[in-house]
Amino acid sequence: MNKRFLSILVLLAGVAPVFAQQGPYPFKDPALPAEKRIDNLLSLMTFDEKIDCLGTRTGVPRLGVPNFGSSEGIHGVVQRESRPGRPMITTTQFPQPPGMGESWDPELVREAGGVQGYEARFITQTEKYNRQILMLWGPQADLARDPRWGRSEEVYGEDPFFNGTMVVAFTKGLQGDDPKYWQSAALLKHFLANSNENFRTSSSSDFDQRLFWEYYSVPFRMGFLEGGAKGVMASYNAWNGTPMAINPILKSIVQKEWGVDVLSSDGGAVKLLVTSHKRFANQQQAVVACLKAGINQFLDTYKDETKAAVKDGLVSEREIDDLLRPKFRVTIRLGLLDPPEMVPYAKIKDEPEPWNTEKDKAVSEKMALESVVLLKNANSFLPLKKDSIKSIAVIGPLADSIHWDWYGGTPPHAITPLQGIKDEVGPGVTVKYAADEIGNAAVNAAKTSDVAVVVVGNDPTCGPDMPHDWYNSADGGGTLPCTVPSDGREGRDRESITLAQEQLVKQVYAVNPKTVVILVSSFPFAINWSQANVPAILHMAHSSQDEGTALAKVLFGGYNPGGRLVTTWPKSVEQLPPMMDYDVRHGRTYMYFKGDPLYPFGYGLSYTTFGYSNLKTSSKELASDGSVTVSVDVTNTGSQTGDEVVQLYVKHPKSKVERPGEELKGFQRVTLKPNETKTVQIPLKASTLAYWDEKQGRFKVEAEPVSVMVGSSSKDIKLTTEVRVP
Numbered sequence: 001m002n003k004r005f006l007s008i009l010v011l012l013a014g015v016a017p018v019f020a021q022q023g024p025y026p027f028k029d030p031a032l033p034a035e036k037r038i039d040n041l042l043s044l045m046t047f048d049e050k051i052d053c054l055g056t057r058t059g060v061p062r063l064g065v066p067n068f069g070s071s072e073g074i075h076g077v078v079q080r081e082s083r084p085g086r087p088m089i090t091t092t093q094f095p096q097p098p099g100m101g102e103s104w105d106p107e108l109v110r111e112a113g114g115v116q117g118y119e120a121r122f123i124t125q126t127e128k129y130n131r132q133i134l135m136l137w138g139p140q141a142d143l144a145r146d147p148r149w150g151r152s153e154e155v156y157g158e159d160p161f162f163n164g165t166m167v168v169a170f171t172k173g174l175q176g177d178d179p180k181y182w183q184s185a186a187l188l189k190h191f192l193a194n195s196n197e198n199f200r201t202s203s204s205s206d207f208d209q210r211l212f213w214e215y216y217s218v219p220f221r222m223g224f225l226e227g228g229a230k231g232v233m234a235s236y237n238a239w240n241g242t243p244m245a246i247n248p249i250l251k252s253i254v255q256k257e258w259g260v261d262v263l264s265s266d267g268g269a270v271k272l273l274v275t276s277h278k279r280f281a282n283q284q285q286a287v288v289a290c291l292k293a294g295i296n297q298f299l300d301t302y303k304d305e306t307k308a309a310v311k312d313g314l315v316s317e318r319e320i321d322d323l324l325r326p327k328f329r330v331t332i333r334l335g336l337l338d339p340p341e342m343v344p345y346a347k348i349k350d351e352p353e354p355w356n357t358e359k360d361k362a363v364s365e366k367m368a369l370e371s372v373v374l375l376k377n378a379n380s381f382l383p384l385k386k387d388s389i390k391s392i393a394v395i396g397p398l399a400d401s402i403h404w405d406w407y408g409g410t411p412p413h414a415i416t417p418l419q420g421i422k423d424e425v426g427p428g429v430t431v432k433y434a435a436d437e438i439g440n441a442a443v444n445a446a447k448t449s450d451v452a453v454v455v456v457g458n459d460p461t462c463g464p465d466m467p468h469d470w471y472n473s474a475d476g477g478g479t480l481p482c483t484v485p486s487d488g489r490e491g492r493d494r495e496s497i498t499l500a501q502e503q504l505v506k507q508v509y510a511v512n513p514k515t516v517v518i519l520v521s522s523f524p525f526a527i528n529w530s531q532a533n534v535p536a537i538l539h540m541a542h543s544s545q546d547e548g549t550a551l552a553k554v555l556f557g558g559y560n561p562g563g564r565l566v567t568t569w570p571k572s573v574e575q576l577p578p579m580m581d582y583d584v585r586h587g588r589t590y591m592y593f594k595g596d597p598l599y600p601f602g603y604g605l606s607y608t609t610f611g612y613s614n615l616k617t618s619s620k621e622l623a624s625d626g627s628v629t630v631s632v633d634v635t636n637t638g639s640q641t642g643d644e645v646v647q648l649y650v651k652h653p654k655s656k657v658e659r660p661g662e663e664l665k666g667f668q669r670v671t672l673k674p675n676e677t678k679t680v681q682i683p684l685k686a687s688t689l690a691y692w693d694e695k696q697g698r699f700k701v702e703a704e705p706v707s708v709m710v711g712s713s714s715k716d717i718k719l720t721t722e723v724r725v726p
Helices: 002-020 034-044 047-052 097-101 108-126 160-175 209-216 219-226 249-255 270-273 283-293 303-311 316-334 348-351 356-370 418-424 440-448 504-513 528-533 547-555
Strands: 135-140 185-191 231-234 262-264 373-377 391-395 428-436 451-457 513-518 535-539 610-617 629-638 640-650 663-672 677-685 692-694 698-700 704-713 715-724
Touching: 034 316, 034 535, 047 303, 047 316, 097 108, 097 356, 097 391, 097 428, 108 160, 108 348, 108 356, 135 160, 135 504, 160 185, 160 209, 160 219, 185 219, 185 262, 185 547, 209 270, 209 692, 249 262, 262 303, 262 640, 262 698, 270 283, 283 303, 283 451, 303 316, 316 677, 356 547, 356 610, 373 528, 391 418, 391 504, 418 428, 418 451, 418 504, 428 440, 451 504, 504 513, 513 547, 610 715, 629 640, 640 677, 640 698, 663 677
Parallel strands: 135 185, 185 231, 231 262, 391 428, 391 451, 451 513, 513 535
Antiparallel strands: 373 535, 610 629, 629 677, 640 663, 640 704, 692 698, 704 715
């Protein structure tokens, strides 16, 4: 052995203990500032690892960095996939977002978000499931500006403040209450003005800056600034000619002003920049444009294109680092780089399956109950009295099924209306079931029963399963088969808002005037005949695992309905502006609607009655940077305990700019016993009265008198007062 080799051995022997004592990488040190940790992590990653993290898999296995992954999650964690090593997983399924919105209960919506976030964390941390789904794609922060929009089923309603309030609540539920760590991460979608399906892959949603700031962006802004969401998905459409996936506002507003970290493309959106929007000659050019616009999560082909772009000098590795940095902030907020004992959610995997616990079941059933809306109840026809009914006919295509959509998962249980009614009435009442929409069985069942319950509505998927690559089809998914004109879904707007199944209602009513209509639907229907003729109508959105339980309890008085509508229900499409007109001032939503609707925004009845009195504000003047408290006494003047939804609207009678006829600025659902009075207090901030001054590029609070109105719907104002902004 020569001396030089011996010297090397001695040197290695001396440094080996040093390497052995170095411990974990600096990025795993919770004591370091987050940005320093990310600096270290990026310095250790290979170029290929960085490219990989621009997709939905954000882990770096070589360095022990977990993937936070993704899952759809607007009203239930979606885990239907089943293959070897990855079994299908049941998760709690709530009503579609319009149904959750119809509860008018933000605290309950927050609880539902908490259930979803907890279940996502449980699945991720339970080894047998082999899933990483800590970033949930929800809530949906878009607005239902037109009832013909096929994806109205995914959003909370038509009002920006209302939707924003629900987005904030759901986001807070998903992400949890811990000040340091998130339970799961929210990714809002689809930014921005994504409310047509037939032309969404190539169309431009055109409107001015005022509508951007005062209407379309409000729920997103609230979700980011008030809810703490840090993720968003860009929509397929353009805004004023520029596709959202490459729109400069992703950086200038969403990232820089609202602090969003994850800017995601939608599935196939990059390809659509070439095929539908025709902005680029090929996929590589489109990928580069998205990277430059701030997109750091691709749901499309991007890896080879990005590598080639770096090689050609079109994108630098420093730019890639800058795109990844915000994503790793999410990794840190989820506690994925810290010791498990520091993360409050780390032991969730040792708990029982949450969807089978009484806690999650209770939240699900409460949401289902609170979402039921009583649309009509002539002569107090409802609730039905079990002791005076010997037989009941349950009829209709939706009577013995629960219809699921593509953005919910598989429930641990599913109670249909038929089953719910059977469970509620027990063996002492004969329940006759007829599924056919129009036929002798339905007529005979109705004719020979004391009461008929007809369950009708839409099919959220229009029947056939959606192909996984539908968005890459030549038409962008705009002509997926739907045989019923009034059905709509992702990729297809509704051609009509009339209910074809109303013919079944007419047939049943002709032989049994004691008929109740249960409309289970994702969006409004012009049920003018039913409103004029049948004694009672209930509405509920699709996809609640407790649909039947809730409806049966409401039918038979076990629960007094308190849900309220979240959109304006027109009498016909003739009351609506053209579908592609995005200027809501031309007659959209309750704020600008022309004519009388079938049901107004905020509408819903109860088995009891309520009186309003003593409306006042804590001050007659409202400073431009201040707030006042609006208070009103609400009394249950009926004989049953029930929920009233107190709604606060404002009007600007002397504004120097065009304003809505009225605007929702606060609401509160309150439970009252018979003869009980409660004082409801709702804050009113001056900042919510501002309009966007396009010349100055900022919000401006006018010096003006403001009408302050409270009532039980946008068309049922009980009391009005005035507050002055000096």
